[in-house]
Structures are given as structure tokens and as C-alpha cells.
Amino acid sequence: MSFLFKYGINLLKMLGSFIFAWRGIRITVKEENNMKVHAVAAVLVVGVAFFFQISMTDWAILLLVIGMVWTAEIFNSAFERLVDMVSPDFNPKAGIIKDMAAGAVLVSAIVAVVVGVLIFWKYVAAWVTSW
Numbered sequence: 001m002s003f004l005f006k007y008g009i010n011l012l013k014m015l016g017s018f019i020f021a022w023r024g025i026r027i028t029v030k031e032e033n034n035m036k037v038h039a040v041a042a043v044l045v046v047g048v049a050f051f052f053q054i055s056m057t058d059w060a061i062l063l064l065v066i067g068m069v070w071t072a073e074i075f076n077s078a079f080e081r082l083v084d085m086v087s088p089d090f091n092p093k094a095g096i097i098k099d100m101a102a103g104a105v106l107v108s109a110i111v112a113v114v115v116g117v118l119i120f121w122k123y124v125a126a127w128v129t130s131w
């Protein structure tokens with residue numbers, strides 16, 4: 001019985017963690033313009049992927065890079081807020097931290113674009129030649 005009680009409490013705690021994590025994602029999408037751009041880009045790319053009926057492996061790679069960009073952007077937004085909280089006044093060190101976090105987003109976005117081109121070129125080429 002006490003085992004079931006502990007199990008239930010742990011399950012509730014886990015549910016609470018999911019709700020808090022979901023709030024973090026929601027706030028980032030709502031308040032960060034860059035995240036809105038990433039979200040729209042992801043929806044467009046997924047639409048194109050459905051159109052071309054890409055393979056399971058390509059889906060896996062595509063979703064991985066989309067997740068990578070979103071993760072980088074959420075971390076970047078968290079860093080921005082943390083820096084603004086800890087160092088609200090101008091501080092070159094604070095600026096470097098923000099620049100580094102923004103750099104992580106840029107790296108992930110560039111990799112995502114390259115991966116997107118590598119994945120889609122063969123589908124686009126086949127589609128164009130089938131005309």
C-alpha cells in the first residue's frame with residue numbers, strides 16, 4: 001500500500017514537472033520573436049516533408065535538427081533572462097554570455113539549413129524531373 005502511495009506521489013511530481021516544462025516552452029514561443037520564426041519554419045518544413053513523403057530515416061534526421069534548433073533557442077532565451085536578472089546593468093561579461101548563447105542558436109540553425117538541403121535536394125530533383 002505504501003509502495004502504491006509513493007508511486008502515485010512520484011507520478012504526480014512527474015506530471016507537475018511536465019506542466020512546468022510545458023510552461024517554459026509556451027512562454028518562449030509567446031515572448032521570443034526568434035522562437036516564433038523557428039516554429040513557423042518547422043511547420044513549413046514538416047509540411048514540405050509530408051508533401052514529398054520523405055523516408056523514415058529522413059524524418060528522424062529532420063525532427064532531430066528541428067529539436068536541436070528549438071532546444072538551442074529555449075536555452076538561449078533562458079540565458080538572456082538569467083543574465084538580465086543577474087546583471088541588469090551593462091557588463092561586457094554579461095554581453096559575452098549572451099553572445100555565446102546566441103552563437104549556439106546560429107550554429108544549430110546553420111546545421112539545420114545544411115541538413116535540410118541535403119535531405120530535400122533528392123526529392124526536389126525527382127519531383128522536377130517527373131514533370
Ligand SMILES: Nc1ncnc2c1ncn2[C@@H]1O[C@H](COP(=O)(O)OP(=O)(O)OP(=O)(O)O)[C@@H](O)[C@H]1O
Nearest residue numbers: 032034080087088089090091092094095098099102
Ligand atoms: N547587460 C549587458 N551588458 C553588456 N552587453 C549586453 C547586455 N545585454 C545585452 N548585451 C549585448 O546586446 C546583445 C543583444 O542583447 P539582447 O538582450 O537584446 O538579446 P537579443 O540577442 O537581441 O535577443 P532577443 O532579440 O531575443 O531579445 C547581446 O548579444 C550582447 O552582446
